[in-house]
Amino acid sequence: MKIALFIPCLVNQMMPDVAIATLELLEKLGHQVILPAGQTCCGQPMTNSGCFDEARSTTLKLLNAFKGVECDAIVCPAASCLVAAKENFHEFDKSPEAKAVIDKLYELTEFLHDIAPIPAFTKRFAHKISLQLSCHGIRMLSLATPSEEMGPRFNKVEAVLANIPGIDIVYPDRRDECCGFGGTFAVDEGAVSAKMGKDKAQAHAATGAEYVVGFDPSCLLHLDGMIRRQQLPIEIRHIAQVLNAAL
Amino acid sequence: MAYNHNHGAHGSQVHAHKADIFCRDEARVDWHSKALWMLREKRDRAAGSIPEWEQLRQLGSEIKLHTLTHLAQYLETFEQNCIANGIKVHWARDGAEHNRIVHDILSRHKVKKLVKSKSMLTEECHLNPYLEKQGIEVIDTDLGERIIQLAKMPPSHIVVPAIHMKKEEVGDLFHEKLSTKAGGSDPLYLTRAARAHLREQFLSADAAMTGVNMAIADSGTVVVCTNEGNADMGANLPKLQLHSMGIDKLVPDVDSAAVLLRTLARNATGQPVTTYSAFYRGPQPEGEMHIIIVDNGRTEMLKDKILAESLKCIRCGGCLNTCPVYRRSGGYSYNYTIPGPIGIAVGAKLDDTNSIAWACTLCGSCTYICPTKVPLDKIIFHHRRLKAEAGKLPYGKNSYMPLVGKFMASETMLNCSMSMARTALRILPGSLLKPFSGAWGKYRELPVAPNSSFEAWFKKHRSL
Numbered sequence A: 001m002k003i004a005l006f007i008p009c010l011v012n013q014m015m016p017d018v019a020i021a022t023l024e025l026l027e028k029l030g031h032q033v034i035l036p037a038g039q040t041c042c043g044q045p046m047t048n049s050g051c052f053d054e055a056r057s058t059t060l061k062l063l064n065a066f067k068g069v070e071c072d073a074i075v076c077p078a079a080s081c082l083v084a085a086k087e088n089f090h091e092f093d094k095s096p097e098a099k100a101v102i103d104k105l106y107e108l109t110e111f112l113h114d115i116a117p118i119p120a121f122t123k124r125f126a127h128k129i130s131l132q133l134s135c136h137g138i139r140m141l142s143l144a145t146p147s148e149e150m151g152p153r154f155n156k157v158e159a160v161l162a163n164i165p166g167i168d169i170v171y172p173d174r175r176d177e178c179c180g181f182g183g184t185f186a187v188d189e190g191a192v193s194a195k196m197g198k199d200k201a202q203a204h205a206a207t208g209a210e211y212v213v214g215f216d217p218s219c220l221l222h223l224d225g226m227i228r229r230q231q232l233p234i235e236i237r238h239i240a241q242v243l244n245a246a247l
Numbered sequence B: 001m002a003y004n005h006n007h008g009a010h011g012s013q014v015h016a017h018k019a020d021i022f023c024r025d026e027a028r029v030d031w032h033s034k035a036l037w038m039l040r041e042k043r044d045r046a047a048g049s050i051p052e053w054e055q056l057r058q059l060g061s062e063i064k065l066h067t068l069t070h071l072a073q074y075l076e077t078f079e080q081n082c083i084a085n086g087i088k089v090h091w092a093r094d095g096a097e098h099n100r101i102v103h104d105i106l107s108r109h110k111v112k113k114l115v116k117s118k119s120m121l122t123e124e125c126h127l128n129p130y131l132e133k134q135g136i137e138v139i140d141t142d143l144g145e146r147i148i149q150l151a152k153m154p155p156s157h158i159v160v161p162a163i164h165m166k167k168e169e170v171g172d173l174f175h176e177k178l179s180t181k182a183g184g185s186d187p188l189y190l191t192r193a194a195r196a197h198l199r200e201q202f203l204s205a206d207a208a209m210t211g212v213n214m215a216i217a218d219s220g221t222v223v224v225c226t227n228e229g230n231a232d233m234g235a236n237l238p239k240l241q242l243h244s245m246g247i248d249k250l251v252p253d254v255d256s257a258a259v260l261l262r263t264l265a266r267n268a269t270g271q272p273v274t275t276y277s278a279f280y281r282g283p284q285p286e287g288e289m290h291i292i293i294v295d296n297g298r299t300e301m302l303k304d305k306i307l308a309e310s311l312k313c314i315r316c317g318g319c320l321n322t323c324p325v326y327r328r329s330g331g332y333s334y335n336y337t338i339p340g341p342i343g344i345a346v347g348a349k350l351d352d353t354n355s356i357a358w359a360c361t362l363c364g365s366c367t368y369i370c371p372t373k374v375p376l377d378k379i380i381f382h383h384r385r386l387k388a389e390a391g392k393l394p395y396g397k398n399s400y401m402p403l404v405g406k407f408m409a410s411e412t413m414l415n416c417s418m419s420m421a422r423t424a425l426r427i428l429p430g431s432l433l434k435p436f437s438g439a440w441g442k443y444r445e446l447p448v449a450p451n452s453s454f455e456a457w458f459k460k461h462r463s464l
Helices: A009-014 A016-028 A052-066 A079-092 A097-104 A108-115 A135-140 A156-161 A191-205 A219-230 A239-245 B015-023 B026-048 B053-069 B071-084 B095-108 B120-124 B127-131 B143-150 B165-177 B187-205 B230-237 B254-269 B298-302 B306-310 B318-322 B322-328 B338-352 B365-368 B376-389 B399-410 B409-429 B430-436 B438-443 B454-461
Strands: A002-005 A032-034 A075-077 A103-106 A129-131 A168-170 A211-214 A233-237 B090-091 B111-115 B135-141 B206-209 B215-217 B221-227 B240-246 B278-281 B287-293
Touching: A002 A016, A009 A016, A009 A219, A009 B409, A009 B454, A016 A032, A016 A239, A016 B053, A016 B215, A032 B376, A052 A079, A052 A097, A052 B376, A052 B399, A075 A079, A075 A108, A079 A103, A079 A135, A079 A219, A097 A103, A108 A156, A108 A239, A108 B287, A129 A156, A129 A191, A129 A219, A129 B318, A135 B365, A156 A239, A156 B215, A191 B015, A191 B026, A191 B322, A191 B438, A211 A219, A211 A239, A219 A233, A219 B438, A233 A239, A233 B090, B015 B026, B015 B322, B026 B318, B026 B322, B053 B071, B053 B254, B053 B306, B071 B090, B071 B287, B095 B127, B095 B206, B111 B187, B111 B230, B120 B127, B120 B240, B127 B135, B135 B143, B143 B165, B143 B187, B165 B187, B165 B206, B187 B221, B187 B230, B206 B215, B206 B230, B215 B254, B221 B230, B221 B240, B221 B254, B230 B278, B230 B376, B240 B454, B306 B338, B318 B322, B318 B338, B318 B365, B338 B376, B365 B376, B399 B409
Parallel strands: A002 A032, A002 A075, A075 A103, A129 A168, A129 A211, A211 A233, B090 B287, B111 B135, B111 B206, B206 B240, B240 B287
Antiparallel strands: B215 B221, B221 B278
16 A cells, blocks of 8 residues: 555654654555655644644644645554544545545554554564553544443454564553643643653553553653653553564 | 641632642542542443443433433423422522522521532532521531531532541541540441431431432422432421422433433442432422522533533533542642532633643543543533633643744744754753753653654655
């Protein structure tokens, strides 16, 4: 497939390794991958603060970067940014061209589960990982059944990782309780955000896993700061990095 | 006094400030968070024991939405059926009118002492201080309510109002107010003392008042749920009984009430049903039964399609128990009578600190917990937009958000400054960066900065 990468500003600027891993793993799977120019922010910091007017121009700039780009799918390695992009694109542009872009948007895990599953892994990844089930991915993108919901359960994140030879997947206590990042919440509500992050980091470390693995870079960046402040024996990895290491 | 620590009062300070104070005692935060999470776990077990749980939530949501969209009709039917049952019905536009109506009824009967069971509506209307000013003694008879009433504190939770107090603190309070032995903190001992104390109050009361969990339109019935039987002890002893309800409590019929009864207690505490679920549909022999139906902003809320859904709430408190922010900031950090997600939903408009709508990470757990599918995260998100449109933003957002908007929309500005930031993070010592890193660096290590952006890497390694 021909895939256009949507690399959110935070990943582009602060976590390029996540984007590189995404690119490499998609190429290893035989996809043709392009990076449309002119991508900025999805507008989430503004809309989550209620500031829709301030979000308009940045959102439309990002949308325009994808309009008319020839591709089968637009893939993003950040669930929260992807959800915001979908909602904000629709909020500010209701044209058929905008809808064409929105319909092609996929979060990486979602893409690898629903659209183009990985046929086989070639390398071992013999590590114990603790999965970080970030909120927007599970409760807005349905990557896994939220713990609040009763009835039949599914978990696309685990399903995508489970066939990696040697991998051992565990979960922290209160498995999908929010890590406390929340965008500007992390600075507006510093004390509560930090306490949530500390609790989450400790819960991951208590599993004895070597890595906290997640699909949302912003949550991971926040957890990384908490883990290193508390000197916990665990490191963050994005799911793309784990998948890329096993291909 | 040990129980009256410094975050025990309402006041117009932003949520983050009060939360920051609450968070200073980390052991207490852990204890508070764990106590409420235990309720969440009990709820999960109770909900999971019913195969049709998700269908019940859907049904509950539809019942409430249906009733709200036909509210005028159901309110009229309810009133007619109440009158036919010998109940006196009163209408109150706001809290002040509600309080006057209650006082009129009580003074006509020369009531000196009123026993009251749990009602968040009377908290919303600030009934107790109003009646006390008129010389009427008001005794809250729910154990948790009585505890906080003796401590002169508002409820910190809508179902377990004294959840923020430890048993030792209750022991000290009872020692002072009810003359229990000093240092006595055994729950059984304290509960027995409270029971004896409350029994005297019931027997000497002139009137009883309760809140209402559901009001059944087609039979003119009010449903009152308690675990302690205190509402029933009250309503069945004095000849005069009053029930206060918001217009949002209506349901069409007893079958609808039964659906909500199946989820209410399960979602609140994990019990299959409240110990006492009483259906009142008329006065005692030679008694009088009054129902006061209150609007107090609800009709206004119904006009906004998104906010209207918050009126589906049945006050189970499940959203508070699951809320990671509520559990770590406490019930007194919200600048509104009702804390937590539902408190933000119904209280953000009145919040003069304009901050409670931001006391939320938009994690969405509350929405998935809710037994009537109130879309709490969407409502909170909507409140932020309404606040922004009114120019009422907290935490300096009014001044910095337009700049962020411009900054993020410009690739050049974003690339230049982020490149500078990465360099600074790499070469400058942490001690020099810390003062500029604000709340991020206060609590967390700063990120390890990469050498270049992905875009730059891509240009170098994959020719465009």
